Amino acid sequence: MAQPVPEEVESLLTGGPVAAHLATCVDDRPHAAPVWFRYVPADGDERPVIEVMTTGRKLANIRENPRVALSIQESDAGHPEWTVTVRGTATVVEDGERTREANRRINRRYGADPDDWSDNTLVRIAVGSASHRSY
Secondary structure (H helix, E strand, C coil): CCCCCCHHHHHHHCCCCCCEEEEEEECCEEEEEEECEEEECCCCCCCCEEEEEECHHHHHHHHHCCEEEEEEEEEECCEEEEEEEEEEEEEEECCHHHHHHHHHHHHHHCCCCCCCCCCCEEEEEEEEEEEEEEC
């Protein structure tokens, strides 16, 4: 299988903690909201995955339609340095231990208490494609 995420994009996604905007769809209309994330590189024949913790409208939308997109950007005073767009298929994880561990990994990445937002649900997004641009 071809690697859907180039190495330079992987380095952006695993670098400093930046927010992503998760785009879902409801009633044939887009819904976008900021989320923290963690990128997990491909393992063997598995696709790379992006883990997010979510709840509410985003989670309901994913349960109805698992096709999602993420827009991630690093900027300096509002001027973009780079952008990454990812398209993929989301899976809701119903396993409590996997969810707890993923939540802790994401929170550590962003410097938050490991158990903050522990009521949210883990969503794993299998990356289908990724594109980027540097400025």
